Amino acid sequence: MNKIKLEYHQEIDNKIVKKELEFEEDLIKVPYSKASLFVSKVKGKSMQPVILDNSLVVADLSQKEFEDEAIFLIHKDENMWIKKASLIEQKEFFVSINPDFSHLVYKKEDCRIIAKVLIYFENEN
Structure with missing residues (x-):
């Protein structure tokens, strides 16, 4: 099995620490650009219960096209921000999954897509 190893930085005890996330390549079930992958740590609860606070997400910088129901x-x-793409009355929006954050609805034209989230992991830290 091929593994993907991605570096990221995390603040621990007021210090920035370099860390690595390693996982099996076949965990990503959609086409992607390996050179465009990066890791980001999620802060907040707006995407719970799907993506928890402090989770690590792997995203692809080469994927910037709006895709209904995908996470970006x-x-x-x-x-x-991390949000789910959603078609509402034939218009494109980014929304929160957690109903407590249903007020966070952004029109696509008011946002810039950074990357599509491909996979996520719970993080103990």
């Missing part, structure tokens, strides 16, 4: 990292209001 997007840029809006000087922040990076």
